[in-house]
Amino acid sequence: MFKYEIETNILSFILGVTACVAVIAIVMGSFVDNEQNAVAGFFAKYTMPIFLMHTLFAAPVRIVLMKLGLSNFLIQIAAGIAVSIIGPVIAAVIMEKTKYLEFFVYPGKFVNMSKLK
Helix, strand or coil: CCCCCCCCHHHHHHHHHHHHHHHHHHHHHCEECCEECHHHHHHHHCHHHHHHHHHHHHHHHHHHHHHCCCCCHHHHHHHHHHHHHHHHHHHHHHHHCCHHHHCCCCHHHCCCHHHHC
């Protein structure tokens, strides 16, 4: 299925460290004069819904693309990433408008922790 197989553990480690450094650089670059830019602020607001729901949106997209015969990995990756981000954000916006649905994403807003102690 895969064209190449990475068998060297040190190469995997180096790629992992490089990815971590890249993410840290992107986050640091999103701040100018201790102010976060609008795009980074938007994604920061919807990080939890994206984390919780990305698989629920990505898996069906992959299935549909495969059923349509689109097995090109570039199409699969681009569509998967786009829907994995846009879908949960739309779902979170809808959930924010309904108190009972928002509980599933942000239960801490509705549970009084001081009464549980």
